[in-house]
Amino acid sequence: MSGSGYYASPPALSPARPVRRGRRRLFFVAMLLLTLVACDVLARGYLMLVLPYGSLETLIERQQSAATGAAVSEGASEVIHPYLGWVHNPQLSRAEEMDGREVQTNSLGFRDDGEAVRRRSADVFLLGICGGSVAWNFSWEAESTLRQLLSALPQLQGRRLQIVRLALPGYKQPQQLMALNYVLSLGGEFDAVLNIDGFNDGALSILENARQKTSIAYPRSWHARSLVMTDPRISAEAWRLLTLRAERQQLGRRALQSPLRWLALYQLWWHLRDEESRAELSRLGMQISQSNSGSFLHHGPLPEKESTEEQAVAAAELWIRSSQQMQAVCRGLGIPYLHVLQPNQYVPDSKPFTEYELERCLADGQELQSVTSAAYAELRAAGARAKDRGLAFSDQTGVFSGVTDTLYVDPWCHFNRLGNELLAKAVAGELAKVLAEQR
Structure with missing residues (x-):
């Protein structure tokens, strides 16, 4: 206040x-x-x-x-997988679109639009396709061409061609042999079996297995894939x-x-x-x-061959013996069998390259080219010798030799739809001969 x-x-x-x-x-x-x-x-x-x-x-x-x-x-x-090395897990694999169709993983772990175990019937011709990624891509992109070219054969009159895909990207022998035997043992049946392979069996057996001290006979890069199994x-x-x-x-x-x-x-x-x-x-x-280097769990028996040339010979021998076993199994069941050596850009004079192929489809380093070239020389020689002894074998390394269009899409032997369709035309002719011989 x-x-x-x-x-x-x-x-x-x-x-x-x-x-x-x-x-x-x-x-x-x-x-x-x-x-x-x-x-x-x-x-x-x-x-x-x-x-x-x-x-x-x-x-x-x-x-x-x-x-x-x-x-x-x-x-x-x-x-x-206990017999095949590996397959896709149907509980985890996501669907993918291939040639306008949604492709799932079937109950055996193969990427297909149906099951691998099928029965012969009067209205369906079952063609099993074995191999790696080239064979798998071929089974989709060449399907319509094969269907068209084979439809005139007596064995397909009144029957629809159904491809059964036993191929998976990365597979190499003896996985193709094991896959065929596995499906047959489960009750699967075939009207013919087509095996398309070569690059994984030769070049990658050396680069990704032998060079990493992993057995050539083991699945591709087994030392890496088997990490889920703990030493x-x-x-x-x-x-x-x-x-x-x-x-x-x-x-x-x-x-x-x-x-x-x-x-x-x-x-x-x-x-x-x-x-x-x-x-x-x-x-x-x-x-x-x-x-893990040297671990038997991850590498298997150590490769005995040291040089690229020796490894190429060993890989080719394993490859052709596996194919001969496939034919023997098929012949015992009355199934026509054809083995196709797939094209590869590193085979000398196998294709005139386009500018795109020169820039995008040839490896920067010389190692892939030199190893693949050495491996394919042995594969072709082994295939020719086996053919003389009765193997249904077709060397398709020169199928693109006169094609000036772009076919290859990467440095790893894969080609586009046109390439698959051209290969299909050659394969269909060879398959027709095999089917005619076994009528």
Whole structure:
């Protein structure tokens, strides 16, 4: 109370300061939102540059695959098989489109539009196709050509051609032999069997097996594929590998459930984390593979041959013996059999290359070319000798020799639809001869 006997009124507060504070806060929030939007736009642009087809849906598919366990590591959708080395896991493999059809994994682990075990019938001609990726691609892209060319044969009158796919990318002998015997032992039947192979059996037996001290007779890169089977001497490293796969799977599940999953910024964060996990898995896998060097579990009996020439001879001998066994099994059951040596761009003078093929379809280094050339020389010689002894064998390495169109699509012996159709025309003629001989 003042001396004058009344209370002094407090000074009036200016409203300008709270208004300025409110504006600053609003400005801060607006700038924050604009920054987030700008970052999200930049993240989306970056992802569109680095992702296949520039689609964020690719990330969603990867997250789904990781969450289910199908893609927590390379080859996660494959499963070790007691007789065949490996097959696809029908519980994990995703459907893919091939020649306008949705291709699933059947109950035996083969990628086909039907089951592998089928019975002969009066209205269907069952053609089994064995081999690796070239044979598998051929079975789809050349199917209509084969159907058209074979339809005039007496054996196909009133019958529909049905291809049974026992081929899987990466297969090499004796996997083709084992696959045929396995399906036959389960009750499968065939009207004819076509085996198309060569590159995996020769070149990759050397580059990915013998050079890694893995048995030539073992499946391709068995030392890497068999990492899921633990050598007790490296249990700690194997546990770390399993932990990394589990972490990647959990990361995928969280990404699918996150309320931020619609933001490109969040997807970029997940993409970078996932790439880091993949790289660490690869490093650890390489470390385990190196520490496993000499392990019988992962490498089998050590290769006896040291030079490329000796390894090429050993690979060719294994390859042709396996084919002879396939023919013997088929002959015992009255099944016509044809073995085709697939084309390859590293066979000298086998094709005049287009500019695209010169730029995209020849390996940069000389090793793949020199090893493949050496391997194919032995394969062709072994095939010719076996043919003289009664093997139904067709060397198709020169089938593209007069073709000036682009056929090859990569440095690894794969060719496009036109290439498959041209090969089909040659194969159909050879198959017709085999069928005629066994009438």
